[in-house]
Amino acid sequence: MVLLEAVNVCKTYKNGNQETPVLKDINLQIHKGEFISVMGPSGSGKSTLLYAISGLDRVTSGQVLLNGKDLTRLSEDELASVRLHNIGFVFQHIHLMRNLTLFDNIVLSAYLAGRQDRKSIRQRAGELMAMTGIVHLADHDITQVSGGQLQRAAICRALINSPDILFGDEPTGALNSQSAQDIMRLLADINRQGMTILLVTHDPRVAACTERVLFMLDGRLVAEKKLGKIIQDNPEERRNRENQLSEWLVRQGF
Numbered sequence: 001m002v003l004l005e006a007v008n009v010c011k012t013y014k015n016g017n018q019e020t021p022v023l024k025d026i027n028l029q030i031h032k033g034e035f036i037s038v039m040g041p042s043g044s045g046k047s048t049l050l051y052a053i054s055g056l057d058r059v060t061s062g063q064v065l066l067n068g069k070d071l072t073r074l075s076e077d078e079l080a081s082v083r084l085h086n087i088g089f090v091f092q093h094i095h096l097m098r099n100l101t102l103f104d105n106i107v108l109s110a111y112l113a114g115r116q117d118r119k120s121i122r123q124r125a126g127e128l129m130a131m132t133g134i135v136h137l138a139d140h141d142i143t144q145v146s147g148g149q150l151q152r153a154a155i156c157r158a159l160i161n162s163p164d165i166l167f168g169d170e171p172t173g174a175l176n177s178q179s180a181q182d183i184m185r186l187l188a189d190i191n192r193q194g195m196t197i198l199l200v201t202h203d204p205r206v207a208a209c210t211e212r213v214l215f216m217l218d219g220r221l222v223a224e225k226k227l228g229k230i231i232q233d234n235p236e237e238r239r240n241r242e243n244q245l246s247e248w249l250v251r252q253g254f
C-alpha cells in the first residue's frame with residue numbers, strides 16, 4: 001500500500017530576482033512499512049526533499065499525497081495538524097526543551113494533540129521509553145544525559161502520537177559511531193514493528209541499515225538500490241550490505 005507519494009514535485013527558492021531550482025520533478029512512492037534512506041552529495045537537495053514531502057515546507061509545484069490526502073492543498077492549520085498527528089521527525093541536532101525532564105519532553109506533544117487521556121499518554125510514553133532503553137532517565141533534565149540518550153528521547157517524542165511515518169534528517173549525524181549504530185538498530189526494530197521510516201544521511205553505514213537507498217543528484221532522484229530488510233543483523237550481514245552499497249555508490253560517482 002502506498003503511504004506517501006510525491007508527484008512531479010518541484011521546489012524553487014526565490015531570493016529577490018534570483019531563483020534557485022532545488023527539487024526538479026521528483027516522483028517517489030513510499031510504501032507502508034518501508035525503511036528508506038536518501039543519499040547524495042552535499043547541496044543535492046536531500047533536506048529540501050525531506051522537508052517538502054513531510055509537510056514541514058511548501059513545494060513550488062506538484063503534489064504530496066499522504067494516505068491519499070494532498071498536503072499541498074492544506075491550509076497552514078490543517079498542515080500543522082498533520083505534522084502533529086501523522087508525522088514524526090528526528091533531527092541531527094536534538095530540539096528538546098531545557099528545564100523539562102526527558103519524560104515531559106516526550107509527552108508534551110501528546111498533550112498538545114489532545115487525542116489521548118492522561119493515563120494513556122503516560123502509559124505510551126513508558127512503553128516507548130522501555131523500548132528505547134531510557135526508562136531510568138525519565139526524571140532527568142536534558143542536560144544530564146548523553147547525546148545517544150537524548151536522541152532516544154527524541155525518537156520517543158516523535159512516536160508518541162503514533163504517526164504514520166517517521167522522518168529523520170541525519171539522526172545519527174551528531175553521535176559517535178557506537179551510539180549511531182545503536183540508534184540504527186533501534187530504528188530497524190521500530191521499522192520491524194511496522195513503522196515506515198525515511199532518513200537522509202551522508203553515512204553509508206547508516207544507509208546500509210535501510211532496505212532501499214535513493215540517490216539524489218542536482219535536485220533529482222537519479223538511482224535507487226534495494227538492499228532488502230536486515231534479516232540477521234550479524235557482523236557478516238552488515239559488512240555484506242555495506243560492501244554492496246559502497247560499490248553501488250562508487251558507480252553513482254559518490
Ligand SMILES: Nc1ncnc2c1ncn2[C@@H]1O[C@H](COP(=O)(O)OP(=O)(O)OP(=O)(O)O)[C@@H](O)[C@H]1O
Nearest residue numbers: 013014020022040041042043044045046047048049
Ligand atoms: N532558503 C534557501 N534559499 C536559497 N537556497 C537554498 C535555501 N535552502 C537551501 N538552498 C539551496 O538548496 C540546495 C539544496 O540544499 P539542501 O540543504 O536540500 O541539500 P542537501 O543535499 O541536504 O545538502 P547537505 O548534504 O549539505 O545537507 C543548496 O544549493 C542550498 O544552497
